[in-house]
Amino acid sequence: MAESTVVPVLDVRGEICPYPMLRTNKELDEVRPGVAELDVITDHPPALSTIPPEAMKRGYGVEIEEVREGEWKIRLFKDS
Amino acid sequence: MATQAIEATRGGGLPRNWWAFGVLLLPVTVYFFALQERASLAVFWAVGIAAGFVIQRSRLCFVSGFRDLYLLHQGRTLRGLIIGLGVATFGFAMIMGSIVPNPATGAVPQDAHVLPVGIATIAGGLLFGVGMVLAGGCVSGSLYRMGEGYVASWVAMAGVMVGLFALNRTWNWWWDVTIATAPREWLPARLGYTGSIALTVLLLATAYVATLWWERRAPAFAVIPIKRAQAAPPANVQDDVRAALQRVFRKEWSPAAGAIALSLLNVMLFIRYRPMGVVGEISRWTNDIAAKVGQPVGVLKGLDTLAGCAPSITGDSWFTDGFMMNGGIIVGSFTAAVLAREFRLRIPRQPKRYVQSALGGVVMGYGAGLGLGCTLGAFYSAIPSLALNGWVYAVAMATGAFAGSQIIRRLA
Secondary structure, eight states, X not given: OOSOOOOOEEEOTTOOTTHHHHHHHHIIIIISTXXXXXXXXXXXXXXXXXXXXXXXXXXXXXXEEEEETTEEEEEEEOOO | OHHHHTOOOOOOOSGGGGGGGGGGHHHHHHHHHHHHHOHHHHHHHHHHHHHHHHHHHHTOOHXXXXXXXXXXXXXXXXXXXXXXXXXHHHHHHHHHHHHOSOGGGSOOOTTSOOOXXXXXXXXXXXXXXXXXXXXXXXXXXXXXXHHHTBHHHHHHHHHHHHHHHHHHHHHHHHIIIIITTOOBOBHHHHHHHHHHHHHHHXXXXXXXXXXXXXXXXXXXXXXXXXXXXXXXXXXXXXXXXXHHHHHHHTSOOOHHHHHHHHHHHHHHHHHHSOOOOSXXXXXXXXXHHHHHTTOOOOOOTTGGGOOTTOOOOOOSOSOOHHHHHHHHHHHHHHHHHXXXXXXXXXXXXXXXXXXXXXXXXXXXXXHHHHTTSOIIIIIITTTTTTBHHHHHHHHXXXXXXXXXXXXXXXXX
């Protein structure tokens, strides 16, 4: 990418299964189709195993970081 | 395996928050108080704590077992549950075999979850399946999520109580119309123990293979390894101990490990008392509260003939075995979540989620009352009881969960 831009953030804290995953899919498919990077913030541990495979199906790589106790940032990115 | 590559493992150390072990004070204190009152209270409390701990650690969610199959083509959780059912089947058979050595006589082990199987089983399972997907957790699942700090699950539980109240007000009608005359089919009475175990294992194996087949039907995708911060490899015994502690208290267990542990707890509880179930107790809370606010459910028919999670009424004390069990699940899950550093108050920000959890809870509560149990009592304790009602309930619940998944797809 030519210039670095602010990575868009999808905050799904407070959401219970399966909404963190469904809302991430919606963000990738409808709200920001083809977005290069997306940070998903979640406090729902099971989302750590549902969001990544769905993102991979769409060709995204995944990086998980524990932001603080019980809260994670899932960075989805497309290698260009 | 795609699912293995994405298994959650996180870095970070346990000893840094060693003070978190202070949360163990609550379960231990209550245990000794309960022990002074009655041994069974202490045992049910301990089993509840252990069950809450196991379910939290393995995130053993019965809802996701079914829902993920439909939404994600993922069968890992359901396969875990199937393995757990297999373990419990052998354990339960041993226990029932010592209670009723010759099943051909027509005797049925009293505490096993052999329940009337009929229209109520199917309708209850269907409603339960839809409701649990809407609510984002089944009844036992909501109990453990309550302990983890999910506000939506507290709302769902309130809904469950409303649903159980509605069911109990209509219970006598259901009893007269169908439940009283519905047959109780205990497989060993027809097939003997060997035949019943063989049939159960065969059906479980078929379900297991079916999930694998279903997963293969999903479009394939490239699995990219997930990047995570890596901890330094262990260098000495202290590090090894720390790593061992982390495997238990900090890292996620596989669904199969959790399901096997839950089944062993279930078998142990059945050896001493009876199989696990949580709904009968919640039904009792509902009836008691209803009576206190001037809306008594009245006399419910046929209760003394039913095992498992039939509605119940409060006797001389509120502190029953079931109360200790349900409370134990909440506290056990809370304890596990604090130790794993996963406890958080999770407050949904969209108002529609509360409505959804409450409505899902009501539907699920009505279904649980009608089907004489939830995923634990009418399914996880019923199939190993070698009872036909367990299988009928399972199929109905899976069908309901499918319908529920179609609904929530549109609610994201």
